[in-house]
Amino acid sequence: MKLEKSQKDLLYLLLKQEEEISLTKIQSELHISRRTVYYNVNKLNEFLFGFGIDPVNNRRGEGYYLTEEQKKVIREVIEIEQSVYNLTPDERVQYLVCWLMYPKEKVFIEDIIAAFDISRNSVFNDLKVVKSAIEKYDLSLEFDLKNGYSIAGQVFGKRALLLYYLKMLLKKLSYKSIDFLNAIEVEDFYARLQRISVNMRNEYDDFNLLAIACVLNIVHFVDERFDFSILELRDLEKTDELRMIDQYFEDLNVHERLYLTIHLLGSKASSVIHIESGQKDIQLFELAQHLVELFERQTLVELSEKNELVNSLYMHFKLSMYYYQLSIQISNILLEAVKVNYESLYQLIKSICESIQDEFPFILTDSEVSYITMHFGGHQRKMRSKYYAPIRVLIVCPSGISTSTLLRKEVEDLYANVSVVAATTANNIYQYDGKVDFIVSTIDLDTNIPWIKVNAILEKEDKSKIASMISMNVETYQLNGENLNGLFSVLRKYVDEEQMENLRRDIYEYFRNGHFVVETKENDQLRLGDILTEENIVQINKNITWQEAINIASEPLLITKSITPEYVQAMIDLVEEHGAYIVLKNKIAIAHAKPEEGANRLNVSLLINRKKICFDENIGIHYLFILSSPNPRSHLQILKDISYWTNEEVNLKILLNSNIDELMNFIKKMYQ
Structure with a gap:
């Protein structure tokens, strides 16, 4: 039995719920009637029965739900049942790029219609998007009456894009559901790559290995040659990766083995092959410096070890440049996790990077932005407590400098006294015993x-597991005048010494299996719509200087004592020192200063002037935000919300003549 789309929508809704969901809520979420909900539940139960799975649970007065065991089995079933029929238009484009890159059979319009079960017009729209998407890689979509559709261009560019889109596609579909892949051969290549990974102490991500196996399945039958420079060949010959590939992939020609080596090195981003210094070095270092300076000016967030951040960005840019020169697109498997868990920071970094996009000597993809976000996320200053002894933690993360730096910060941020001793690979942990x-x-x-x-990016359960481990060790209390070293010190008073080691081992095993005894809570950040009130909006129609504008816009915050007069002067001084850095696109500006300059509490005001406020003859604005934040991190979400106003699709002209009610409605709708 196949599920219809509305029944699949219901199933996906139940899978993501952590508790019961009411009938009314299902109706609202899926925009269907009560009768349709009952019908779809019955059809869903028939589907589950066919796989030996218990029906959907319904608790009277609470709603429908699935148990964790049901969810686990259902997810396995869904992977088998996945189909290209329910792909979104963006996902169809990803599928088409991968399909048309090296088609094993001729592909015509009718084949695409049959594959996706869509209209002819939808196919033409998808192909139009494909054509636009591949142009930045110097590739072209070609068609002739005899051979159908295909993608043409340089070998490196084709394979770079193939891997990039395959990774996105594999997050939606199982490789078994992709018609242009041979599942048996993919599994063979994947198994060989996994054996290499085991021999290299599991330094590769399994998802990357699966994507590479899929690429090999597509391209290994194609007779292509690559132009490697003497420098590249010299570097590749030194690597353990090439030695292992020669051993496990004897059936591939030498060019394919060299190319596979590059991809393995790319998936293990922590090991950078030697990159010669050259003319681009100074440009990349200056780019790293400029990026850090812009971030500090626009956010006024204090960065820890700023020079170290510049150096780590510089080294990351060198690696990105190296792969770009080889036309290899390295995709960040943590992209979606970064977007979700670091949404505000990601959007700010993206905005800053796009403002200086011309300075990047390589393509600025979302994956590249996410890597840069991870570097910045790992260098925000944190205050430590002096009252408790530190808990010493070792990070083992072979996924690269940016990942390990961010993971280090996330772990240290959980408690003031967590101290990460080092971040290392699995084969070095013996050095830290004791x-x-x-x-x-x-x-x-x-x-x-x-x-x-x-x-790699901590989820709520991960944080709770770490907090539980900390509770086993942290020295925070006394019993009968004796300092206790965490829970184990208490247990030792009641457990025989010979059993203590077994108890300790079993507890750690309990944590490793995903359980925890301390639960962490996530704090929701305030949005612009939560704090920008009617009283904080000033509307005028005057010819004024930008200094006068900052003073006028600051008045609501001075009245509520959210800021001090010194804070206002500090904002003016910053603009006089650094220029009009506060001006964004769409005639928007954001002024703020460091917390210690006089920010008493989180607050925002907005000045709207019908007359242009000029910073010089070329720069003028109509909208000026004043932001006050005593916490250097709490305002990142607000900055992100304000930056949304800079989007070209947001028409702010209508606000110039709007009344206060219309303004507030506009703001509320923007952040719903």
Whole structure:
């Protein structure tokens, strides 16, 4: 039995719910009638029965739900049942790019219609988007009456885009559901790559290995040659990757083996092959410096070890430049996690990068922006407590400098006294035996040191697991005048010494299996619509200087004592020192100063002037935000919300003559 779209929508809705969902809520979420909900539940139960799965649960007065065991089995079933029929237009474009890059059979309009079950017009629209998407890689969509559709261009460019889009596609579909892939051959290549990974101490991400296996399945039958420079060949010959590939992929020609080596090096971003310094070096270093300076000016967030951040960005840019020169598009598998968990920071970094896009000597993709976000996320200053002894943690994360830096910060941010001793690879952990309290790892380990496995970007459950490990060790209290070293010190009073080690091992195993005893809570950040009130909006129609504008816009915040007069002067001084850096696109500006300059509480005001406020003869604005934030991190979401006003599709001209009610309605709708 196949599920219809509305029934699949209901299933996906139930899968993502952590508790019961009411009939009314289902109607609202899916825009269907009560009768349709009952019908779809019955059809869904028939589908589940066919796989031996219990029907959807319904608790009277609470609503429908699935147990965790049901969800686990259903997700396995869905992977088998996945189909190209329910792909979105963007996902169809990804599928088409991969399909048409090296088509094993001729592809015509009728084949695409049949594959997706869509109209002819939809196919033409999709192909139009495909044509636009591949042009930046110097590729072209070609068609002739005899051979159908295909993508033409340089070999490196074709394979770069193939891997890039395959990774996105594999997040939606199982490789078994993709018609242009041979599942048996993919599994063979994947198994070989996994054996290499085991021999290299699991330093590769499984998802990347699967994507590379899919690429090999598509291209290995194609007779292509690559132009490697002497420098590139010299570097590749030194790597363990090439030695292992020669051993496990004897059936591939030498060019394919060299190319596969480059991709393995790319998926293990922590190991950078030697990159010669050249003319671009100074440009890349200056780009890193400029990016850091712009971030500090626009956010006034204090960065820890700023020089280290500049250097890490510089090294990342060198690697990005190296792969760009080889036309290899390295995709960040953590892209979606970064967008969700660091949404405000990601959007701000994206906005800053796009403002200086011409300075990047390589394509600024979303993956590149996410890597840059991870670097910045790992260098925001945190205050430590002096009252408790530090908990020593080792990070094992082979996914690259940006990932390990961000993971380090996330772990240290959980508690003031967590101290990350180092971030290393699995084969170096023996050096830290006796020097750390436990290990936080993104891969499985074989060690006697207590360890837990987490996601590279911590989810709520990961944070709770780490907090539980900390509770086992942290020295925070006394009993009968004796300092206690966490929970184990208490247990030792009631457990025989010979059983203590077994107890300790079982507890750590309990945590490794995903359980926890301390739960962490996520704090929702305030949005612009939450704090920008009617009283904080000033509307005028006057010829004034930008200094006068800052003073006028600041008045509502001075009245509520959200800021001090010194804060206003500090904002003016910053513009006089650095120029009109506060001006964004769409005639918007955001002025703010450092918290210590006189920011008493989080607040925002807005000045709207029908007459243009000029900073010089070329720069003028109509909208000026004043932002006050005593916490250097709490205002990132507000900055992100304000930056949304700079989007070209947001028509702000209508606000110049709007009344206060219309303004407030506009703001509320914008952040719904």
